[in-house]
Amino acid sequence: MPLLIIQLAILVAVAFIVGCVLGRLFRRKNKAMTDEERTIVAAALSAPAVDEKPEPVQPAPVKEAVTAPLAKDKKPVKASAPKKAPVPDAEVVGGPLPVQLVQPEEKSVPDDPGRPELLDAPREGKADELTVIGGIGKAIQSMLNGLGVYHYDQIANWSDEEAAWVERHIGFPRRIVRENWIGQAEKLVETTIKPAAKRPARARKAPAKPKAKPTKKSEA
Template sequence: MFAVMKTGGKQYKVQSGDVLRVEKLAADAGEKIQFNEILMVGSTVGAPFVAGAGVQAEVIDQIKGEKLIHYVKRRRKHSSQRKKGHRQQLTLVRVTDILEKGADKSGIKAAIGAGSVSGAAIVAAAPKKAAPKKAAAPKKAEAKAEVAVESAGSRPANLLSEARGGKADDLKKISGVGPKLEGVLHENGVFHFDQVAAWNAEEIAYMDDKLSFKGRIERDNWIEQAAELAKDA
């Protein structure tokens, strides 16, 4: 007899004796576990789950999946690229029994521990494993904060409190700059073409953030346009 069960957001068709790699469960090697979210047992189809059905298994080991490479490259971002590796934490289990009925009275107590997946019941919970994940949360927050700081770039050194000689250049001559965006540039200390033409990559990132138009400066070639316009200013 076979069954279709769900765990870790995935579905598995299993028979007694099958060995599976499932999303990490909070169980140690040798422990008995039971999956209660059963979509189908033999010819019986659940709606969505089959009442009273279960799949019992034994934990073989806690393992890691194959290494996956995540690579991101941004065009027109001065060769901005990022490469990361990841190995998913998995639990290796062997199916021991498929219960069409009576799974609720099997004697295996439901417990939720760190890393456990909805729909699985285990003999003993593993609350100790929850501590590392809770402790890791601040580090993730700090990492996000560091990324946010890096993405803001650096403030241009040539920003002004007012236009030189009391007369600002017509920044609307730059393609992509309208009256509203020109006003925002003025608010941030940008009044002249030569200011825009002198920005480097870090300063472009800073102004992108201030203008709330990510990529607009490079996409519309503001630097090149401003350099040409500055010659005639």
């Protein structure tokens, strides 16, 4: 029992000491706060009073709208049609006027440099067999016929520019020169132009006369 009383006394003493220390600390803090508050209040009182009322803003002057005077009602004026000047009568001088014949204008053919002589159709309705020339097949022959080339003499007479023109249109550049179409066509023209050698006419034998049959002599 005495031991318990001693322990309680010690605890009370410790609590008292702790309370004193905490109280002293809080007191210092409150004192510092009061000093700061006093300086703030003193500064606020020393500052001049500011009139917080805003100055009234005057509205900008509004320009008066200028209203144009309304035009008085006017009656519409009808526009008068212009008068036609009198046309003097044409004097008829003996006989009807000559009629001018209007000639049709010739269509200008566009320049096509290097264009060879082309035909609308083969001569006498029969075209040469162009596939005889080396390098010309059925497809190229149909292309040449479509351009207007049907005969050997047409190809034989081509110049370098005309050959280049044909090459551009059939889509085979330098083929005519490389395969010598012109030289082959010249030889074919020579062979076709040479007249065929005439064969000597054989002498026809005169038909033999029938021999007269011997007649039997009648007995005397």
